[in-house]
Amino acid sequence: MNEDYVLELEHIRKEYPGVVALKDVTLQLRRGEILGLIGENGAGKSTLIKCCSGAVIPTSGKIRINGKEFDRMTPQLAAENGIAIIYQEFNNVKELSAAENMFLGRPIRKGMVIDRKAMEEEAAKAFAQLRIKINPRELVKNLSVGYQQMIEIAKAIQQNAQVLIMDEPSAPLTNNEVESMFEVVELLRNRGVSIIYISHRLEEIFHLSNRIEVIRDGEYVDTLITKEATVDQLIRMMVGREMTQKFPPRKPCIDESKVVLELDDVCGNGDQHMSLKIHAGEVVGLGGLVGAGRTELAQVIFGAKPKDSGRILLNGKEINPKSPREAIDLGIALVPEDRKRHGALLGVSIKNNINMPIYKRISTASVISSGTEKATAEKYREEIQIKCPTIGQLVKNLSGGNQQKVILGKWLAADSQLIIFDEPTRGIDVGAKFEIYKLINDLVEQGRAVLMISSEMEELIGMSDRIIVLAERQMTGELTKDQFDADTIMAMASAVVDQRNAG
Ligand SMILES: Nc1ncnc2c1ncn2[C@@H]1O[C@H](COP(=O)(O)OP(=O)(O)O)[C@@H](O)[C@H]1O
Numbered sequence: 001m002n003e004d005y006v007l008e009l010e011h012i013r014k015e016y017p018g019v020v021a022l023k024d025v026t027l028q029l030r031r032g033e034i035l036g037l038i039g040e041n042g043a044g045k046s047t048l049i050k051c052c053s054g055a056v057i058p059t060s061g062k063i064r065i066n067g068k069e070f071d072r073m074t075p076q077l078a079a080e081n082g083i084a085i086i087y088q089e090f091n092n093v094k095e096l097s098a099a100e101n102m103f104l105g106r107p108i109r110k111g112m113v114i115d116r117k118a119m120e121e122e123a124a125k126a127f128a129q130l131r132i133k134i135n136p137r138e139l140v141k142n143l144s145v146g147y148q149q150m151i152e153i154a155k156a157i158q159q160n161a162q163v164l165i166m167d168e169p170s171a172p173l174t175n176n177e178v179e180s181m182f183e184v185v186e187l188l189r190n191r192g193v194s195i196i197y198i199s200h201r202l203e204e205i206f207h208l209s210n211r212i213e214v215i216r217d218g219e220y221v222d223t224l225i226t227k228e229a230t231v232d233q234l235i236r237m238m239v240g241r242e243m244t245q246k247f248p249p250r251k252p253c254i255d256e257s258k259v260v261l262e263l264d265d266v267c268g269n270g271d272q273h274m275s276l277k278i279h280a281g282e283v284v285g286l287g288g289l290v291g292a293g294r295t296e297l298a299q300v301i302f303g304a305k306p307k308d309s310g311r312i313l314l315n316g317k318e319i320n321p322k323s324p325r326e327a328i329d330l331g332i333a334l335v336p337e338d339r340k341r342h343g344a345l346l347g348v349s350i351k352n353n354i355n356m357p358i359y360k361r362i363s364t365a366s367v368i369s370s371g372t373e374k375a376t377a378e379k380y381r382e383e384i385q386i387k388c389p390t391i392g393q394l395v396k397n398l399s400g401g402n403q404q405k406v407i408l409g410k411w412l413a414a415d416s417q418l419i420i421f422d423e424p425t426r427g428i429d430v431g432a433k434f435e436i437y438k439l440i441n442d443l444v445e446q447g448r449a450v451l452m453i454s455s456e457m458e459e460l461i462g463m464s465d466r467i468i469v470l471a472e473r474q475m476t477g478e479l480t481k482d483q484f485d486a487d488t489i490m491a492m493a494s495a496v497v498d499q500r501n502a503g
């Protein structure tokens, strides 16, 4: 036992059927420190911290709190021993007030009745301590996500937590909200609360933490003192290899003689006069600010929104997709930005997801050929290396990068000629980004055409063969590779096209 540590996890192992989520992970939290816990998607961060609260029962390993060993942790025991966790998806009740949420499941009573007033007073006290302005009577549904998170933190304080564990707390917040959250976290550390802060955003970890623990593929890698660590070193530890290249090399594969997609003065869905060509083997990047009309253009091409005028040609033939279904049958695929909502069916298996667009093709009189279904899914699992125990695994249990691969597998199976990516790597960490870039390369090297919407300048420049920039629903520029330059692209993205002057 070590006096310095408030929480110790030793040799934690967690097996799920078919997956070992944690192999042998150790974590030691010092009194009064902020320990950053980092690792790629699927590394096992959430599983590890759930072991501290009893939400997950480890297959083996030891947990000590203040030197006291626990054979079996339960949520009750964790709370009694001063451990509070703020999960990625906090479970509050939107219809209840801030105060009621703070005392959810453990209301203050006066005799037999619930003492609402006392709860509101206690809540107000906790909010004041954190210097946050929330009316304890306000219904949670009227509060922003940032405030909802503050309520969770206040709850931990009210319960006198000694250890606060936060799982990707910045993910749902706006920049301003992140700053307020940082202030509260630092305030708590100064009061002696020990904090585990999980994030894959390294700037945050550098800003807040005293030490940083890295885990990878369910295994402990190392713990560093923040002041002595560098970004490159941490990335290398997270990814497990040198990341000298951000963008994988691509073989020259553009076939100028083959125009896969042509837009000829297309107007629709708010966008005006869109003209462009994408060749086989080419990645055309679509740059611009949020709201410039890039997603809207993708929707028109994908048949999700009607066009008002102009022509769309696929492989030289005019098409008029009236629905995504039609577009898919024609050979167009869209990998949307919000893949949780639109890209993959999360509650469904990898196998079903991959076969989704081709069920019609592989069925005879409505009977699906299960052999073909399985073979197709296995083929793409192998080809694009979807990391999963079996193709029967539900997509929601995969990491973000692997979810993205499933979506891709689905469009490969559908034999799409044109693949439109809308922010392909948003919310994905470094290692998985590289994998996605490799997949995009594979697609074009096989003669497909890619239209890639991206707000990340580096990605746009690193991956595109040509860049087209939109601003306020119009095209404001087109650059060939030798003209790529961040300032030029930004200027084009901010250009206001004044129709009256132009006309
Ligand atoms: N309930 C579960 N059933 C099966 N596998 C799971 C479950 N929860 C997590 N996993 C798997 O365990 C691994 C670690 O996941 P997780 O702890 O969520 O990683 P992180 O939080 O670092 O992104 C992943 O491969 C994930 O698919």
Ligand SMILES: [Mg+2]
Pocket: 045, 046, 047, 088, 167
């Ligand atoms: Mg997680």
